[in-house]
Amino acid sequence: GEEVAQTPKHLVRGEGQKAKLYCAPIKGHSYVFWYQQVLKNEFKFLISFQNENVFDETGMPKERFSAKCLPNSPCSLEIQATKLEDSAVYFCASSQLDSSNYGYTFGSGTRLTVV
Amino acid sequence: AQSVTQPDIHITVSEGASLELRCNYSYGATPYLFWYVQSPGQGLQLLLKYFSGDTLVQGIKGFEAEFKRSQSSFNLRKPSVHWSDAAEYFCAVGAPSGAMRFGAGTRLTVKP
Numbered sequence: 001g002e003e004v005a006q007t008p009k010h011l012v013r014g015e016g017q018k019a020k021l022y023c024a025p026i027k028g029h030s031y032v033f034w035y036q037q038v039l040k041n042e043f044k045f046l047i048s049f050q051n052e053n054v055f056d057e058t059g060m061p062k063e064r065f066s067a068k069c070l071p072n073s074p075c076s077l078e079i080q081a082t083k084l085e086d087s088a089v090y091f092c093a094s095s096q097l098d099s100s101n102y103g104y105t106f107g108s109g110t111r112l113t114v115v
Numbered sequence: 116a117q118s119v120t121q122p123d124i125h126i127t128v129s130e131g132a133s134l135e136l137r138c139n140y141s142y143g144a145t146p147y148l149f150w151y152v153q154s155p156g157q158g159l160q161l162l163l164k165y166f167s168g169d170t171l172v173q174g175i176k177g178f179e180a181e182f183k184r185s186q187s188s189f190n191l192r193k194p195s196v197h198w199s200d201a202a203e204y205f206c207a208v209g210a211p212s213g214a215m216r217f218g219a220g221t222r223l224t225v226k227p
Contacts, residue, residue: 042220
């Protein structure tokens, strides 16, 4: 399709529980990006994939965060043992990263609330 | 390293007035520059982008932006603001090889 589909829209987890978020990129886009938007509106880059391969993970808190993009499956972002500060909206974006048509298409986000 | 600065956290304009949102960037090469808009509880919508060529870029909803290399700026403008333009606006810089970096955003309030 022509939209990036993120599920679920809302997710509530108790502190210490696991959270798993999903992202279906636009068909034909080979790059997927995850961003975290916290209350101050700052978009923090987490990780990107080129197809199934990690492309850039410099923003990823590796202790509790992991992500995958497997063939024929939505990409996923998983947070083990969530903490209160993980409460944020997590956005996924996909792109062709063709220099002549560079630009992301964003999903509508998953709002994670850790209580 | 890439970085984006939006100096104005919050701007209020009257409906029908002109608007300019400031964006300054730091980037080692010719940047790819973007403006996005985010309404409350929504995702990001692309307003316009600049890669090369004409430094005055036209976007959707009547917005335009001008790339000024000498000032490292990419300011967003609109001649006449509508109440529906109230939202958060984000400037971003990116490159085909990697992630996009966003500014902290400017919240636009439109007075009747």
